[in-house]
Amino acid sequence: MGQQLETAEHPEQLERVVIEPLTRVEGHGKVTLLLDEDNHIRQARLHIVEFRGFEKFIQGRPYWELPVLVQRLCGICPVSHHLAAAKATDMLVGARELTPTAEKVRRLMHYGQTLQSHALHFFHLCSPDLLFGFDDAVRHRNIVGVIEDHPEIAKQGVLLRKYGQEVIRVTAGKRIHGTGAIPGGVNKSLSTGERDYLLEDIEQIVSWSQGAVDLIKQIFFEQLDYHMAFATIDSNMLGMVGADGGFDIYHGGLRARDAAGKTIFDHADYTDYEQFLREGVKSWSYMKFPFIESIGSEQGWYRVGPLARVNNCDFFSTPLAEQERRAFSAVANGRPLQATLAFHWARLIELLYCAEAIRDLLHDPDLLGADLLVRGELQSRGIGVIEAPRGTLFHHYEIDADGVVEKANLIVSTTNNNQAMNESIRQVAGQYLDGKQLTEPMLNQIEVAIRAYDPCLSCATHALGKMPLQVTLEDAQGTVIDRLEKSSSGTICSTG
Amino acid sequence: MPAAPVNPVLVFTWGNASRGDDGLGPALFELLEAKQLAGALPGVDLLTDYQLQVEHALDLQGRSRVLFIDASMSARAPYELHSLQPERDAGYTTHAMSPGAVLAVFEQINQRVPPPAFMLSIRGYEFGLGKELSSQARTNLQDSYTLVCDLLTAVPANDWDQYVAQAAS
Numbered sequence: 001m002g003q004q005l006e007t008a009e010h011p012e013q014l015e016r017v018v019i020e021p022l023t024r025v026e027g028h029g030k031v032t033l034l035l036d037e038d039n040h041i042r043q044a045r046l047h048i049v050e051f052r053g054f055e056k057f058i059q060g061r062p063y064w065e066l067p068v069l070v071q072r073l074c075g076i077c078p079v080s081h082h083l084a085a086a087k088a089t090d091m092l093v094g095a096r097e098l099t100p101t102a103e104k105v106r107r108l109m110h111y112g113q114t115l116q117s118h119a120l121h122f123f124h125l126c127s128p129d130l131l132f133g134f135d136d137a138v139r140h141r142n143i144v145g146v147i148e149d150h151p152e153i154a155k156q157g158v159l160l161r162k163y164g165q166e167v168i169r170v171t172a173g174k175r176i177h178g179t180g181a182i183p184g185g186v187n188k189s190l191s192t193g194e195r196d197y198l199l200e201d202i203e204q205i206v207s208w209s210q211g212a213v214d215l216i217k218q219i220f221f222e223q224l225d226y227h228m229a230f231a232t233i234d235s236n237m238l239g240m241v242g243a244d245g246g247f248d249i250y251h252g253g254l255r256a257r258d259a260a261g262k263t264i265f266d267h268a269d270y271t272d273y274e275q276f277l278r279e280g281v282k283s284w285s286y287m288k289f290p291f292i293e294s295i296g297s298e299q300g301w302y303r304v305g306p307l308a309r310v311n312n313c314d315f316f317s318t319p320l321a322e323q324e325r326r327a328f329s330a331v332a333n334g335r336p337l338q339a340t341l342a343f344h345w346a347r348l349i350e351l352l353y354c355a356e357a358i359r360d361l362l363h364d365p366d367l368l369g370a371d372l373l374v375r376g377e378l379q380s381r382g383i384g385v386i387e388a389p390r391g392t393l394f395h396h397y398e399i400d401a402d403g404v405v406e407k408a409n410l411i412v413s414t415t416n417n418n419q420a421m422n423e424s425i426r427q428v429a430g431q432y433l434d435g436k437q438l439t440e441p442m443l444n445q446i447e448v449a450i451r452a453y454d455p456c457l458s459c460a461t462h463a464l465g466k467m468p469l470q471v472t473l474e475d476a477q478g479t480v481i482d483r484l485e486k487s488s489s490g491t492i493c494s495t496g
Numbered sequence: 497m498p499a500a501p502v503n504p505v506l507v508f509t510w511g512n513a514s515r516g517d518d519g520l521g522p523a524l525f526e527l528l529e530a531k532q533l534a535g536a537l538p539g540v541d542l543l544t545d546y547q548l549q550v551e552h553a554l555d556l557q558g559r560s561r562v563l564f565i566d567a568s569m570s571a572r573a574p575y576e577l578h579s580l581q582p583e584r585d586a587g588y589t590t591h592a593m594s595p596g597a598v599l600a601v602f603e604q605i606n607q608r609v610p611p612p613a614f615m616l617s618i619r620g621y622e623f624g625l626g627k628e629l630s631s632q633a634r635t636n637l638q639d640s641y642t643l644v645c646d647l648l649t650a651v652p653a654n655d656w657d658q659y660v661a662q663a664a665s
Contacts, residue, residue: 072512072513161549
């Protein structure tokens with residue numbers, strides 16, 4: 001689905017629809033839709049201006065600065081960059097295996113980060129209007145009513161987020177610019193007071209997380225056909241799994257499966273990622289298009305993130321999340337669940353896992369240990385990979401004999417999902433945008449598809465400003481035919 | 497996690513110090529923090545972060561006034577100051593919130609009106625990765641520092657609205 005929409009035979013004869021969020025600096029995206037003379041969608045392209053320049057920002061800096069420095073790359077997931085860089089610097093300092101205390105403190109930090117990120121996505125967008133589209137009020141009116149009648153659901157989301165932030169603060173040492181993970185380990189473990197502080201609320205956190213999964217399941221099953229079909233594409237899926245095949249977002253090997261669930265590669269050493277993955281380029285986008293090398297650029301693109309991870313893993317090690325994974329898998333009848341809106345469901349299963357995993361770790365005495373650091377012989381090449389909230393995150397550094405970074409290559413989660421987002425947009429465009437008339441439901445459906453992936457729009461810079469969404473219809477000569485603009489408050493007006 | 501006692505006034509800055517003038521908020525935070533450490537800002541709490549998010553609604557609890565401070569590419573130099581109302585975001589990402597949206601979250605989770613809140617937008621010019629504050633931004637920073645100190649130390653709580661209205665005119 002959708003492949004035929006990417007390359008029209010005569011693009012010069014097509015009309016163009018541009019959907020462009022206007023941001024102040026970087027990180028904006030737009031959707032370009034090209035219509036043919038019969039007003040059918042022939043091309044659809046999602047453009048995201050990738051956060052550029054970070055490799056240059058990093059080059060010339062000493063390697064030991066990396067875990068702190070890279071937190072400046074992204075204001076929404078600094079901990080993900082912190083930990084990926086820390087893993088890469090582990091390799092640089094020859095630390096092949098961390099102490100149990102160091103690994104568990106890092107895992108706790110990572111679970112806290114993922115918990116707060118996933119909670120934000122669901123609860124901040126907890127209105128089904130936002131998750132599933134504004135013209136969908138009838139379909140989801142029961143859920144809308146539930147949330148309107150129970151404002152504590154929104155409060156739970158805020159408190160879940162806050163709890164995750166507290167886990168980060170305790171493990172990283174500070175609310176922002178944390179320094180917890182360092183090359184070869186961590187610089188602090190937990191005190192009994194810190195552990196007990198986090199234990200106070202963990203049962204409530206697990207309970208709220210379970211409630212969130214129950215809510216998303218209710219939403220999903222209320223209109224199962226719609227959720228299974230909307231923006232759904234058949235894709236390969238890539239993610240990390242543990243040595244036992246279980247769900248693991250901190251460390252493991254890479255597993256790729258095709259759309260039918262057949263294994264492409266498994267337990268691949270991520271330090272050899274360049275043997276498995278390639279980063280393609282296209283003339284119309286600044287963002288790269290990674291693909292699985294053995295399949296090729298046309299068919300080798302893949303999805304990462306919650307949907308891929310929950311599909312790819314054999315099991316969750318925590319009981320509640322494993323129960324939910326089985327319910328998730330049952331919907332797809334033995335194949336990977338390809339529904340794009342199932343991202344929301346998978347995200348909350350991961351939320352529940354993180355809550356359970358935090359609880360387990362808080363009862364582990366290793367968290368209080370004093371053996372924090374290991375060191376070996378300095379290496380020139382360091383690669384760290386983790387599963388960030390939005391998907392697989394690669395950090396690759398090469399240093400000189402003085403420990404100064406000569407080369408850096410980062411593949412962030414949203415880049416991994418680049419082609420897949422295009423495919424989902426195309427699917428939606430082909431279904432909803434037939435004709436020259438720009439409509440509010442069309443705009444909303446495009447947003448719903450984008451929102452499912454929760455793409456990182458490089459908002460490490462974010463000074464006060466609105467993010468309106470502008471839709472412009474142009475003919476092949478660039479003449480504006482129609483234009484719609486949507487403000488950040490949701491108001492839509494014609495400006496054509 | 498019991499709520500810690502708070503001061504009645506909250507000053508909340510945000511931005512990324514590695515992105516040129518986007519660091520205006522954190523830079524002003526540092527100036528104010530130095531003044532506070534000298535004991536010159538009683539009754540004021542200072543917070544800073546990369547960006548605004550939902551949990552910051554919790555930081556508004558127990559406040560009588562809140563002053564948000566951020567860089568802006570569109571504000572008149574050296575700054576603009578205005579009052580804020582709750583306003584829900586309807587964007588397609590969760591990456592950053594407006595201060596009005598944080599007020600809306602406060603209203604949503606507490607079912608009551610948020611404390612009076614004000615926005616200081618400091619004009620910035622260069623937001624490139626790895627850049628320092630531009631010279632114009634530094635000038636605007638000093639002007640903003642003078643304004644905020646005046647607001648926090650010389651303007652009675654009941655007069656903030658009038659002060660802000662005059663600044664906006």
